[in-house]
Amino acid sequence: MTELFYDAAPNATRVAPERSGARDYPPKPAEITLFGTCVVDLFYPEAGLDAIRLLEREGIRVHFPQAQSCCGQPAWTSGYVNEAREVARAQLNLLDNGLPVVVPSGSCAGMFRQHYREVFADEPDTLQRVEDLAGRTFELTEFLLHVCKVQWQDLGAPTQIALHTSCSARREMNTHLHARALLGTLANVERLEHDHESECCGFGGTFSVRMPEVSGAMVLDKTRSLVESGAVEMVTADGGCLLNINGSLEKQQQPFRGRHLASFLWERVSGEVTP
Amino acid sequence: MSQRIPVRELADSFRGRASEALADDQLRTNFRVAMDSLMKKRADAFPDEDEREGLREQGNHIKARALSRLPDLLEQLEEKLTDNGVKVHWAETTEEANRIVHAIIEARQGSQVVKGKSMVSEEMEMNDYLAERGIECLESDMGEYIVQLDGEKPSHIIMPAIHKNRRQVSKLFHDKLGVDETDDVNELIQVGRRTLRTKFMEADVGVSGVNFAIAETGTLLLVENEGNGRMSTTAPPMHIAVTGIEKVVENLRDVVPLLSLLTRSALGQPITTYVNMISGPRKADELDGPEEVHLVLLDNGRTGAFADAQMRQTLNCIRCGACMNHCPVYTRVGGHTYGEVYPGPIGKIVTPHMVGLEKVPDHPSASSLCGACGEVCPVKIPIPELLQRLRQENVKSPAEQPKVKGGGAKYSRRERAIWRFWVALNTSPVFYRLFLWGATRFGRLAPKKAGPWTDNHAAPVPARKSLHDLARTHLEKGEGQP
Numbered sequence: 001m002t003e004l005f006y007d008a009a010p011n012a013t014r015v016a017p018e019r020s021g022a023r024d025y026p027p028k029p030a031e032i033t034l035f036g037t038c039v040v041d042l043f044y045p046e047a048g049l050d051a052i053r054l055l056e057r058e059g060i061r062v063h064f065p066q067a068q069s070c071c072g073q074p075a076w077t078s079g080y081v082n083e084a085r086e087v088a089r090a091q092l093n094l095l096d097n098g099l100p101v102v103v104p105s106g107s108c109a110g111m112f113r114q115h116y117r118e119v120f121a122d123e124p125d126t127l128q129r130v131e132d133l134a135g136r137t138f139e140l141t142e143f144l145l146h147v148c149k150v151q152w153q154d155l156g157a158p159t160q161i162a163l164h165t166s167c168s169a170r171r172e173m174n175t176h177l178h179a180r181a182l183l184g185t186l187a188n189v190e191r192l193e194h195d196h197e198s199e200c201c202g203f204g205g206t207f208s209v210r211m212p213e214v215s216g217a218m219v220l221d222k223t224r225s226l227v228e229s230g231a232v233e234m235v236t237a238d239g240g241c242l243l244n245i246n247g248s249l250e251k252q253q254q255p256f257r258g259r260h261l262a263s264f265l266w267e268r269v270s271g272e273v274t275p
Numbered sequence: 276m277s278q279r280i281p282v283r284e285l286a287d288s289f290r291g292r293a294s295e296a297l298a299d300d301q302l303r304t305n306f307r308v309a310m311d312s313l314m315k316k317r318a319d320a321f322p323d324e325d326e327r328e329g330l331r332e333q334g335n336h337i338k339a340r341a342l343s344r345l346p347d348l349l350e351q352l353e354e355k356l357t358d359n360g361v362k363v364h365w366a367e368t369t370e371e372a373n374r375i376v377h378a379i380i381e382a383r384q385g386s387q388v389v390k391g392k393s394m395v396s397e398e399m400e401m402n403d404y405l406a407e408r409g410i411e412c413l414e415s416d417m418g419e420y421i422v423q424l425d426g427e428k429p430s431h432i433i434m435p436a437i438h439k440n441r442r443q444v445s446k447l448f449h450d451k452l453g454v455d456e457t458d459d460v461n462e463l464i465q466v467g468r469r470t471l472r473t474k475f476m477e478a479d480v481g482v483s484g485v486n487f488a489i490a491e492t493g494t495l496l497l498v499e500n501e502g503n504g505r506m507s508t509t510a511p512p513m514h515i516a517v518t519g520i521e522k523v524v525e526n527l528r529d530v531v532p533l534l535s536l537l538t539r540s541a542l543g544q545p546i547t548t549y550v551n552m553i554s555g556p557r558k559a560d561e562l563d564g565p566e567e568v569h570l571v572l573l574d575n576g577r578t579g580a581f582a583d584a585q586m587r588q589t590l591n592c593i594r595c596g597a598c599m600n601h602c603p604v605y606t607r608v609g610g611h612t613y614g615e616v617y618p619g620p621i622g623k624i625v626t627p628h629m630v631g632l633e634k635v636p637d638h639p640s641a642s643s644l645c646g647a648c649g650e651v652c653p654v655k656i657p658i659p660e661l662l663q664r665l666r667q668e669n670v671k672s673p674a675e676q677p678k679v680k681g682g683g684a685k686y687s688r689r690e691r692a693i694w695r696f697w698v699a700l701n702t703s704p705v706f707y708r709l710f711l712w713g714a715t716r717f718g719r720l721a722p723k724k725a726g727p728w729t730d731n732h733a734a735p736v737p738a739r740k741s742l743h744d745l746a747r748t749h750l751e752k753g754e755g756q757p
Contacts, residue, residue: 014588015339016655036742042714048742049749056755064746067704075694077644079666083694087701167645200603204643211641212727213294217607219731247732
């Protein structure tokens with residue numbers, strides 16, 4: 001039966017790549033590009049603006065190219081590679097100016113950091129630009145913590161919050177550590193753990209509409225544990241999770257809500273309460 | 276298959292079965308409690324993160340090395356086993372494997388088989404095949420015994436009856452065996468044990484699986500906690516082992532880290548109660564052991580996975596079940612929802628090669644790609660990456676020539692057209708801005724029910740101004756700019 005093997009791809013045995021999420025950070029740059037992401041663009045634009053304000057507060061000039069759209073993740077995770085590649089190429093061309101790219105969403109940053117090299121796997125010429133983009137892409141909390149090395153004074157009243165981090169972002173880029181560390185610098189903010197904190201909220205992009213029963217059960221459990229945590233509100237740095245969790249809470253007519261971490265952070269450090 | 280063991284009638288789609296499972300509070304509690312406990316056990320078994328990650332990397336490399344030499348190792352295994360007096364058989368399909376097993380049993384005029392736990396025999400549906408030919412096959416693993424008694428299939432690859440709690444087992448034993456109901460787990464185990472003990476002595480044939488087949492020495496290694504594996508492989512006069520071709524490893528040194536990964540990832544054990552190393556039938560001067568030992572090596576689509584550099588990684592699997600224990604989907608819907616022999620994340624990536632993607636078209640989509648499975652896999656199979664690959668194969672048109680068996684099952688012109696529209700929207704700044712303009716002005720007029728999303732959520736309401744607008748205004752003013 002071993003003759004069955006001999007048409008196999010030669011030299012096809014793979015070992016797992018290192019994906020520790022650890023990286024070296026550059027000194028604070030003078031200017032950056034903000035990639036807003038499509039979900040923030042349409043549903044949480046204030047969070048995007050707060051991200052800009054937080055970065056400007058650190059003395060950084062922020063560019064927001066008006067031609068940006070989506071990173072391509074929805075098509076990529078749905079298996080539409082060609083479609084994902086076309087949209088990804090548009091962003092790649094747009095961001096091809098060497099400036100650091102800051103993204104107020106872990107999973108979209110992860111798309112640039114990890115998955116573009118899979119999207120463009122068949123294009124050796126593009127891969128170099130892909131690696132270049134990956135090397136200068138930062139998720140917002142990561143950038144504030146490790147590149148800006150922010151030193152904040154917490155101007156807000158004492159509060160208790162729960163933190164939710166997007167699964168893929170946490171696993172690809174340690175975003176949970178960055179967000180926790182940032183929140184830890186705020187003197188009046190206490191972060192409360194919630195039950196099954198590291199478990200997925202059930203969003204998963206198109207998963208939430210392809211498998212609404214399972215996704216719905218997951219978000220019900222997630223919202224329940226968030227409400228039961230005793231926190232006043234939830235914060236997250238991922239728009240997709242926020243759309244899922246807040247949409248479910250609203251449907252359940254729960255008063256509890258989540259909001260984007262950028263808005264929460266801006267409120268604490270500026271003393272301005274976002275309407 | 277008229278005499279098949281009756282299996283509880285389930286809906287015929289993943290979503291349908293998932294809905295049934297989600298509505299079953301007892302089932303959900305059973306899984307949640309069990310999976311939480313298993314996650315904790317695994318975490319406790321790996322107190323040192325660096326040691327764990329080093330060991331996982333080692334496991335990944337050992338399996339990659341073995342797979343890179345798979346044809347050679349299999350031939351070496353056959354040679355060494357033959358030298359040791361074990362008869363080796365090759366089966367390309369499950370049908371062929373069943374025919375081989377049946378012929379071996381027939382040759383000995385056997386009529387009673389006692390089985391240790393084996394997922395490959397589940398893959399073959401060996402019990403049904405032999406039952407149809409008048410041969411009784413009794414499961415001797417306690418979990419397998421319970422599901423067999425209830426006419427069910429395993430719901431987990433390590434703990435087949437994990438979907439039942441003790442009261443359900445007690446009721447089953449009461450109904451089927453006529454014993455008194457009890458809440459005492461030990462007493463329940465004694466019930467099974469008494470029934471099985473006589474069967475071990477009466478059986479003509481013992482069937483088992485294999486955890487590792489060692490090429491260098493011709494050794495079949497089998498781990499278990501109940502002793503039934505040792506009984507099945509030693510008490511009857513003949514032992515037939517069935518296994519997939521991916522279980523071969525080079526040598527015994529390679530087994531040490533893999534075994535540690537397997538037992539700690541599966542049940543959080545430093546080692547299983549029994550580790551059986553089978554290297555041949557009873558020798559002339561030995562007092563016990565089977566007179567005949569056979570090994571059936573099954574392909575069943577594995578060479579198809581092997582031929583694909585990316586999907587080959589599915590053959591790393593050592594069947595620990597950690598991926599399902601940590602899966603938020605599996606935890607909620609249980610193993611039967613998957614409708615196939617191998618449930619959970621690993622099932623979703625190994626099943627297409629066995630049965631074809633067209634038979635399990637929804638499996639790749641039944642994941643939020645959260646990555647919990649890949650994070651705990653002891654041999655570092657990139658499960659989310661492979662699920663994404665299967666989604667690609669799933670939506671390919673016939674012209675795009677899907678590379679995985681049964682690919683293209685989800686190809687839909689309508690859906691492709693929607694994505695083409697999405698590309699147009701996201702690659703044309705003018706079109707995208709026009710879309711934002713419309714959505715921010717008229718989005719709140721959208722209907723309150725919008726497909727499956729509003730089953731679980733309030734209808735999403737776009738902001739009145741997009742970030743594109745807010746950022747432009749803000750940056751033009753230049754107030755915050757340094």
